Amino acid sequence: xxxxxxxxxxxxxxxxxxxxxxxxxxxxxxxxxxxxxxxxxxxxxxxxxxxxxxxxxxxxxxxxxxxxxxxxxxxxxxxxxxxxxxxxxxxxxxxxxxxxxxxxxxxxxxxxxxxxxxxxxxxxxxxxxxxxxxxxxxxxxxxxxxxxxxxxxxx
Amino acid sequence: xxxxxxxxxxxxxxxxxxxxxxxxxxxxxxxxxxxxxxxxxxxxxxxxxxxxxxxxxxxxxxxxxxxxxxxxxxxxxxxxxxxxxxxxxxxxxxxxxxxxxxxxxxxxxxxxxxxxxx
Numbered sequence: 001x002x003x004x005x006x007x008x009x010x011x012x013x014x015x016x017x018x019x020x021x022x023x024x025x026x027x028x029x030x031x032x033x034x035x036x037x038x039x040x041x042x043x044x045x046x047x048x049x050x051x052x053x054x055x056x057x058x059x060x061x062x063x064x065x066x067x068x069x070x071x072x073x074x075x076x077x078x079x080x081x082x083x084x085x086x087x088x089x090x091x092x093x094x095x096x097x098x099x100x101x102x103x104x105x106x107x108x109x110x111x112x113x114x115x116x117x118x119x120x121x122x123x124x125x126x127x128x129x130x131x132x133x134x135x136x137x138x139x140x141x142x143x144x145x146x147x148x149x150x151x152x153x154x155x
Numbered sequence: 156x157x158x159x160x161x162x163x164x165x166x167x168x169x170x171x172x173x174x175x176x177x178x179x180x181x182x183x184x185x186x187x188x189x190x191x192x193x194x195x196x197x198x199x200x201x202x203x204x205x206x207x208x209x210x211x212x213x214x215x216x217x218x219x220x221x222x223x224x225x226x227x228x229x230x231x232x233x234x235x236x237x238x239x240x241x242x243x244x245x246x247x248x249x250x251x252x253x254x255x256x257x258x259x260x261x262x263x264x265x266x267x268x269x270x271x272x273x
Contacts, residue, residue: 034273067175107175138182145269146157146186153271 029053030148031063032141034155036071037086043072046154047089054097062100062144065133067155070108073101075130087130094132101133102140157268159183159190165273166197168213173201176273177219184226191230191267193260194252199237202248220250234260 031050035042050060065072077087094101103113112128115135119126129135145151161180165172184190194202201216208215233252238244245252255263264270 066179067172106178110171138178139186141179142182142186142188145159145183146188151269151271153273155273 026058027053027149028059028061028147030061030144030151032151032153033063033065033069033072034067034153036068037077038071039068042154043069043086047093049152049154050093050099060097060099061148062102062140064141064144065101065103066107066141068111070103070111070113073103073108073128073130073133074113075128077130091130091132099132103129103133103135104141105135105137108135157188158266159188159269159271160193160264160267161190162193162195162264162270162272163198163201164195165201167201167206167216168208168211172273173216174214174219177216179271179273180228181219181223181226184223184228189230190226190228191232192228193255193263194231194233195237195260197241199233199241199243199248202231202233202250202252203243204247204249217249223250232263 031046033043033046037043046063050063054060071077072087072090074087077085079085090101093099105118108114109118112126114122114124114126115129116127118135161176163173163176165176167173180190180192202220206215206217208217231250231252232255233245233248234257235254236257238254245254
């Protein structure tokens with residue numbers, strides 16, 4: 001699950017992660033998610049972690065979806081009525097807290113998640129991206145890693 | 156600037172994990188951040204010589220690993236116990252690795268600002 005965190009370069013937050021939760025210190029978090037919604041509980045863990053840090057008024061700099069996690073953003077996922085709509089839950093979270101949800105473009109294209117313009121460029125008709133997500137490159141992940149006080153991977 | 160350590164513990168040629176992880180590593184290096192690699196567990200097979208990935212229609216990741224020098228990635232480490240338990244010696248690998256013992260790994264990891272396991 002969560003495997004990665006470390007102090008930022010200026011050492012200003014060289015404190016254990018739990019410190020962020022018990023003190024008033026506000027941190028900037030960047031999150032990477034690696035698994036699809038129905039293959040593991042990774043998305044659920046990430047979602048609950050995000051709601052917990054937002055509740056404590058920490059900042060979420062960016063959530064980056066990589067590997068199989070691009071399936072977390074498929075607009076047309078249609079679960080049965082008695083199941084939670086995981087994609088819509090991300091869209092709502094993004095809207096409520098203005099969180100930057102980024103899908104990796106190369107991982108997405110490989111797996112057939114295209115937004116409209118991109119599909120056109122490949123002579124395809126498609127528009128899969130759910131509301132609240134945007135598609136961009138790995139540079140956005142690295143920038144988030146560098147900007148955040150804590151970077152955490154859910155896999 | 157942050158010091159990055161990537162811990163590679165997945166076996167190669169099992170889906171796209173290794174290739175997509177390499178994309179992150181090269182992007183971090185392209186941002187001029189110092190990058191080190193640590194091969195653990197089945198990850199040691201990623202740098203074994205004589206891989207024929209074209210036989211299973213997969214990209215040859217050996218070429219990408221070898222290109223890392225161009226990106227200034229020279230610090231490559233492997234755990235002694237992982238090599239031994241998979242029957243490998245440093246001579247079986249196409250990258251020169253510095254060996255570290257399992258008991259040193261946690262202290263080693265502490266030297267980095269950013270630790271990414273995939």
